[in-house]
Amino acid sequence: MNVREFLQQNIVLLDGGTGTLLQAAGLPLGELPERWNLSHAEILKGIHQAYFDAGSNVVATNTFGANALKFSEEELEKLVAAAIENVREGAKRSLGAQEKFIALDIGPLGKLLKPYGDLDFEVAVETFAKTVRLGVKYGADLILIETLGDSYEAKAAVLAAKENSDLPIFVSCAYGEDGKLMTGASPEAMVALLEGMGVDALGINCSLGPKEMQTTVTRLLNAASVPVLVKPNAGLPEADGSYNVDEEEFAKALVEFVKQGARLVGGCCGTTPSYIESLRKAIAGIEPLPIAQKAITSVSSYTHAVYFDTPVLIGERINPTGKKRFRLALEEKDVGYVLAEGIAQQEKGAHILDVNVGAPGIDEKTELPRYVEELQAVINLPLQIDTSDPVAMEHAMRRYNGKPLVNSVNGKKESMAAVFPLVKKYGGVVVGLTLDENGIPETSEGRARIAEKIIAEAQKYGIQKKDIIIDPLAMTVSADKNAANVTLSAVKLIRERFGVHTSLGVSNVSFGLPCRDAVNAAFFALALENGLSAAILNPNSAEMLKTYYAYLALKGLDENCVEYVRFATERLTSQIQTQTAVAATPKSADCDAKSQLQTAIVRGMKTEAAALCKTLLNDRAPLEIVNGEIVPALDEVGVAYEEKRAFLPQLLMSAESAKAAFEEIRAHVLATGEQAEKKCKIVLATVKGDIHDIGKNIVGTLLSNYGFDVLDLGRDVAPEIVVKAVLETDAPLVGLSALMTTTLPSMEETVRSLKAKTPNVKIMVGGAVLTEEYAKQLGADGYSKDGMGAVRFAERIYADLCKKS
């Protein structure tokens, strides 16, 4: 019998701690325990045998830290081979008659993944893969990934296991007492992610004793449709290193978990064979509860899961379609602009963000995963990956830290053949559009038939109905008076007939009509009443949100109307705030709009600066405003800063106010087609190995405000990328930053590469560890201790450039 079959019918007894026993056997401080697989094989065989003797069905190899980051590949192979052999030998020697399995144990890599750590996701996958392949080669029965504290690393490990073996995969994470992983994921988020990827069992181990785990275990059991694994420590450690829960108490607590539905139990730190023996006796005769299939439709981010049991709002603003300014941001790789759209939608109450970067000239295959990574680094909402390019879709799904919503598949054979394998591999909830080779059916019955086809085809790939959301397509009511009726009845029909969730791009309905918000909101209310589960909409639309919160309150979905009241108060307060802010704008008889704008910038008043600039644009040319208002204001603050009359935060607030004014100018220019002039291009980067970028960002903001065309390559940028950017843009100036002494060699290398391949470019450098002298030594043309210095240097370079031409 293999372990998958065994798991279906039985409670699986795992083993207990190994580290504690190895220390007791003399493992010295700081020695890597995996080396003992070879050097002290008999001790390991003895420990494994003791666990089998105690009754364990599954014993894990002593390979917790056996990975290619810690060991050479040659040593790794020997250690893994020996580790598996040790368990096999332990099983052979044991007289226990139970089913026995060897688990290849895989622990965390000990490094945090990018962007907050320095380990690349694909490197993590490949590192895990090396251990997995050895496990397969030497005959492990299953893969036990355990003690992970990061959802993204868990995803990398599971991918490695799936791509390199057909073995059953058990994944166990270390939750804190707050019920979260170190990097923030909730139990429900982990269930969504791991189940989506098709693991055989999931659970919790380490860090806590049985008592402290109680809440998390319950949450896992309530969310999971696969067997749940529980491996607590023997309580919490005492000052002398001992643990405070004994065998009897431990067994008693775990019996309760089993009665609640846990199917795999064992122990972690501090537990020994005698704990497992007590546990075996305590669970003997308990009938395992069946693994209940939960009808939960959920997507997840790195922190939490979103369930579709109450209607869900999907923010549609990250999409260039019909938005010139957004397209420009994509062309300019202006990450800040895109992130700001995301942040604003989250603040307005979106539950999920749609991400679409498809536009002519944009390479979705690289840009979609890039923006997904940028967004998931700073916004904890689940993302909806929105593309018609299956390659871009796969790249983005692979890099996504959670279980995404995937937009979309449709009833065409080709579409289903491309999208379903991705959903099966990476996990996800997929939106199915009710159109196929014959177009969009005109009747609700016709759309339901396509829904049925999509659901049936998905099943062939092993994708369950709960992971499909049908979008019966909102059509324009101004083109066909029955369009909305058909969509509404399709929502109802599909929901009732197939029991699947539904979604709509609500605002399509009002295309071509004036005052679209009114139509959209009414349609939204009707759709909700017909059973709509999710709407893709603009969260900035107050009408839509009013409808949403009012609907929840009216339908008994908002206990005590708490959400509605919160929404109403916050909306109201923010409106009042905006009014007061406008009223507070510096205004007096002798103070016209001209000096008002300057004052607003000098004082760092962002909203006012934007509003005043907009007014000025009515009768003055953009360039005139830039040179006559914005730059003088910036100079005033810049000089005050240089003379230490103003401080860095004030300098930055002025810079941001100026940026807000510039944003108005850009919008004006885009609308009128007038040209905004820019000074020369400047390439900025924090050098490879360094992830500190605040200094570089300050420099970037200031340079942009002074009219330079800044291309910010970000942080941890390899020399060849900088060279490539300079060659492509023909920029006359590069700014490099480094914060750590350890990354100075990297800066040296970048300067060297630039000098060799782009000898005409000027290089300015800065960062905490640099000095004027060291900059010279590096071969840099300029050094600046702060952002204003960088501006002054850039202006000199630009002036020289102008003289020459």
Next chain:
Amino acid sequence: MPNSIQIKNYTDLPDFDRTEILRYAGYLAAADEATSAILDECLQEAKTAFSFRVAYRTLAIEDFLTEFKPDESLQAMRLSGVDRVVLFAATVGLGIDRLTAKYANVSTVKALFFQAIGAERVESLCNRFCEELTETYAKQGVCTRQRFSPGYGAFPLTAQNTVFKLLDCPRTVGISLQDSLLMSPTKSVTAVVGLAKTEK
């Protein structure tokens, strides 16, 4: 086993020290109204972003010397009369890094403030932890010396490798060490506190 790694979680650190935060952000005067307002917004958003954790263990001075091989100047400056040390790693968690990154390309002033807030919090955490050490050891008639960290003075940054080996930081408190020897989360501190019979 003695000398095992201990973990402490804190939920009750003192309130934010605004003056200190402003100082970290390079603002060396009483904040004007606009600056104050932005700082308030940042503090509000940062409030729930922290999870304060410390991992620590006590080492006999002999073990410390074997593991770290400190040079003579460090021994003379920091370790004279010291018979044990407490080695610790403290972190405020990844939340503040996420906030800093969130605003890095959106609002540099907010990013600057979040950095400053993180710096103030991790200092506050270290102070709190060290005060507790001092209190505990005072009862045993043992003095705690001023803490010192890898990368400062005669204690090289490469000592981080040893600290991480001895405290198992990724697992115990969720700090990982990059190849550049920087820590993630960035608002983390590792340090050594000497224990001695006498004040220095």
